[in-house]
Amino acid sequence: MSYDLLTRAWVPVREGDVRSKVGLRELFLRAHELTDIEASPPPAASGLWRVLTVIAARVTGLDDMTLTAEEWGDLQAEVLEAGRFDPEAVEKYFARYAERFDLFDAKRPWLQDPRLREQCKTSSGVNKLVMARPAGNNQVWFNHVTALNPPPVPAEEAVFHLLMQLYYGPSGQCTPRTVGTVSAGNSKAGPLRTTISFHPLGRTVFESLIAGIPPAHKYDTGGADVAPWEAEELPDPLGLPPRPSGVGGVLTGRSQHAVLLQPSPDGAAVIDAWITWAWRDREFPAEDPYLIYQRNKEGKAFARQADAGRALWRDFDALLLDDA
Numbered sequence: 001m002s003y004d005l006l007t008r009a010w011v012p013v014r015e016g017d018v019r020s021k022v023g024l025r026e027l028f029l030r031a032h033e034l035t036d037i038e039a040s041p042p043p044a045a046s047g048l049w050r051v052l053t054v055i056a057a058r059v060t061g062l063d064d065m066t067l068t069a070e071e072w073g074d075l076q077a078e079v080l081e082a083g084r085f086d087p088e089a090v091e092k093y094f095a096r097y098a099e100r101f102d103l104f105d106a107k108r109p110w111l112q113d114p115r116l117r118e119q120c121k122t123s124s125g126v127n128k129l130v131m132a133r134p135a136g137n138n139q140v141w142f143n144h145v146t147a148l149n150p151p152p153v154p155a156e157e158a159v160f161h162l163l164m165q166l167y168y169g170p171s172g173q174c175t176p177r178t179v180g181t182v183s184a185g186n187s188k189a190g191p192l193r194t195t196i197s198f199h200p201l202g203r204t205v206f207e208s209l210i211a212g213i214p215p216a217h218k219y220d221t222g223g224a225d226v227a228p229w230e231a232e233e234l235p236d237p238l239g240l241p242p243r244p245s246g247v248g249g250v251l252t253g254r255s256q257h258a259v260l261l262q263p264s265p266d267g268a269a270v271i272d273a274w275i276t277w278a279w280r281d282r283e284f285p286a287e288d289p290y291l292i293y294q295r296n297k298e299g300k301a302f303a304r305q306a307d308a309g310r311a312l313w314r315d316f317d318a319l320l321l322d323d324a
Helices: 024-029 042-060 069-082 087-096 155-168 205-212 246-252 312-320
Strands: 011-015 018-022 172-179 182-187 257-263 269-277 293-295 301-303
Touching (some): 024 042, 042 087, 042 246, 182 269
Antiparallel strands (some): 257 269
16 A cells, blocks of 8 residues: 655645645655645644755755854855755655655555554544544534544545644543553643744745755754654654754654554545554653744743734744844
């Protein structure tokens, strides 16, 4: 079973007034022609932009933490002046990790842990994957899907629900997972839970991505700058979580949830899912470049929480500050 995210048309994009869907390869090869990405729901778009930013940093060299601030700025200017991603660099990167971008790969499904099928006695159900659906003892608020015969989720939509679970998944009770002698049924919240992200918007997707790449040297914490699909081995859930470092580590390596999707026989949809804890040990702190941070009375930084009653223009000054 295969669903290749590089070639399948699943990312909604806009070119002027024309809307279509593209795979990751086409998105980067045509990023200078595309006006915007129109992914939904917003939390899924937030996760997607982080993933795309890591790839953009890789193919441009703007992930180099050894560059000084001046050198990094000069390289960013050179990339912008080129006006597009280098097709050869894009093809080289995707060729290196081609099998890692398969949503349903048996050994390394994209952003998932295939071991959950054996480590969890039961699945979580496809309703648990979709946050707007009622699951377990939750009340029916947004739709009336039941657990008796839940409709499958089209694969192209399941990608976005996967991203939401990894970045915004809730804390608390989850499907029990047993690893060795350790068995637990609770997890921590996703790294972006309760927050609101601010992303720069350029005239094209290319400009938006380049403007959104954070200066790599600011995120050198001594850990490995590795995105989950780049790692040689699956992580040890009983070991220490990786220290978020560099663009890849900070933007894609901090999830507290482990997820696995079960495809339908034809691979066109997701019919079941496992959602559980990824780590038992305390994670290393890291500041996300797209969040606004405040400091408490002790001087400790914390991300400002999302508030539907707060006017966004009030946060404009905070977006301009290099140091709160």
